[in-house]
Amino acid sequence: xxxxxxxxxxxxxxxxxxxxxxxxxxxxxxxxxxxxxxxxxxxxxxxxxxxxxxxxxxxxxxxxxxxxxxxxxxxxxxxxxxxxxxxxxxxxxxxxxxxxxxxxxxxxxxxxxxxxxxxxxxxxxxxxxxxxxxxxxxxxxxxxxxxxxxxxxxxxxxxxxxxxxxxxxxxxxxxxxxxxxxxxxxxxxxxxxxxxxxxxxxxxxx
Amino acid sequence: xxxxxxxxxxxxxxxxxxxxxxxxxxxxxxxxxxxxxxxxxxxxxxxxxxxxxxxxxxxxxxxxxxxxxxxxxxxxxxxxxxxxxxxxxxxxxxxxxxxxxxxxxxxxxxxxxxxxxxxxxxxxxxxxxxxxxxxxxxxxxxxxxxxxxxxxxxxxxxxxxxxxxxxxxxxxxxxxxxxxxxxxxxxxxxxxxxxxxxxxxxxxxx
Ligand code: NI
Numbered sequence: 001x002x003x004x005x006x007x008x009x010x011x012x013x014x015x016x017x018x019x020x021x022x023x024x025x026x027x028x029x030x031x032x033x034x035x036x037x038x039x040x041x042x043x044x045x046x047x048x049x050x051x052x053x054x055x056x057x058x059x060x061x062x063x064x065x066x067x068x069x070x071x072x073x074x075x076x077x078x079x080x081x082x083x084x085x086x087x088x089x090x091x092x093x094x095x096x097x098x099x100x101x102x103x104x105x106x107x108x109x110x111x112x113x114x115x116x117x118x119x120x121x122x123x124x125x126x127x128x129x130x131x132x133x134x135x136x137x138x139x140x141x142x143x144x145x146x147x148x149x150x151x152x153x154x155x156x157x158x159x160x161x162x163x164x165x166x167x168x169x170x171x172x173x174x175x176x177x178x179x180x181x182x183x184x185x186x187x188x189x190x191x192x193x194x195x196x197x198x199x200x201x202x203x204x205x206x
Numbered sequence: 207x208x209x210x211x212x213x214x215x216x217x218x219x220x221x222x223x224x225x226x227x228x229x230x231x232x233x234x235x236x237x238x239x240x241x242x243x244x245x246x247x248x249x250x251x252x253x254x255x256x257x258x259x260x261x262x263x264x265x266x267x268x269x270x271x272x273x274x275x276x277x278x279x280x281x282x283x284x285x286x287x288x289x290x291x292x293x294x295x296x297x298x299x300x301x302x303x304x305x306x307x308x309x310x311x312x313x314x315x316x317x318x319x320x321x322x323x324x325x326x327x328x329x330x331x332x333x334x335x336x337x338x339x340x341x342x343x344x345x346x347x348x349x350x351x352x353x354x355x356x357x358x359x360x361x362x363x364x365x366x367x368x369x370x371x372x373x374x375x376x377x378x379x380x381x382x383x384x385x386x387x388x389x390x391x392x393x394x395x396x397x398x399x400x401x402x403x404x405x406x407x408x409x410x411x412x
């Protein structure tokens with residue numbers, strides 16, 4: 001099992017304005033983000049590869065792990081720290097074979113069964129949600145705080161909550177046993193990504 | 207360098223009707239197709255992976271190489287025979303590192319410079335086109351028969367021609383020095399994929 005500080009887990013969104021995108025990631029890390037996942041569902045492979053190389057320069061500089069969403073090939077090509085797969089991506093056990101034991105493997109799971117299977121198949125952590133309404137992932141299933149706690153209690157690997165988390169609602173996730181908050185727009189769309197990250201991390205740690 | 211019989215190189219299209227899709231591939235192989243490349247630009251990774259496993263059962267049965275378009279991760283996951291990358295996909299040299307020396311690596315090249323670079327970067331063969339008008343790849347550059355011959359003459363690895371090739375026009379490619387015909391709809395949309403493949407292979411070999 002690979003250890004990873006999941007406390008404040010940034011998942012990126014649209015990178016069309018690349019300069020702003022990279023600046024936001026750097027500011028977020030300066031504000032306390034502990035993991036960065038890049039998620040690019042529409043980019044050509046070359047674009048995703050090139051973007052991943054640029055993000056990796058930043059994450060390496062600050063010694064923060066870089067996780068690639070879905071694309072094991074991109075993760076291997078840029079030697080990222082890990083991969084995050086959903087239930088429509090490469091199966092967890094096959095992904096583990098492809099990336100080896102030393103890279104981080106995260107899996108999105110919306111049910112206890114999915115979470116248990118991911119743990120059995122080699123996942124290092126689970127991402128689960130959406131815990132709040134969100135427009136980022138249209139297809140994300142919604143779960144209650146009770147569901148979240150039940151998933152946390154059903155497995156021995158850490159769980160991050162995702163979906164609509166922001167500085168207004170993050171404190172509602174206390175006492176669920178999660179190991180971190182995963183956010184997209186609360187940081188990526190913040191006027192001040194550094195401040196937003198500091199506040200979110202404070203809420204999680206308080 | 208990996209040797210591969212490129213004479214009749216089938217690139218698949220839409221697999222929505224999976225049963226028909228798989229049947230067409232099998233009939234095409236029975237008609238003489240020497241290589242099968244699956245190309246899925248929109249599928250979820252899991253769908254592409256599952257489809258590739260099914261196609262691999264067929265290509266293995268008939269001992270025909272299976273090439274995966276673009277997705278090195280899918281190629282590695284199903285242990286396909288090779289990968290084909292375009293100029294917007296993973297760079298050729300990085301792809302070679304990821305797949306190792308023993309898997310086939312094809313590269314789409316539309317110019318002599320692209321072809322030479324691909325050869326230098328570890329490609330086993332080049333795909334070039336479009337040699338005829340086509341609606342399959344909207345973004346495919348068009349080349350003349352003279353261009354095609356010049357590309358063939360500029361490199362030492364084999365070249366397959368692609369783009370709008372069918373039983374009416376395939377004979378126009380004689381004397382260009384190509385090592386094979388790459389076709390999509392001339393086989394995938396044929397009423398009789400086996401007969402279409404036989405005819406195309408006859409034209410190429412005559
Ligand atoms: Ni592409």
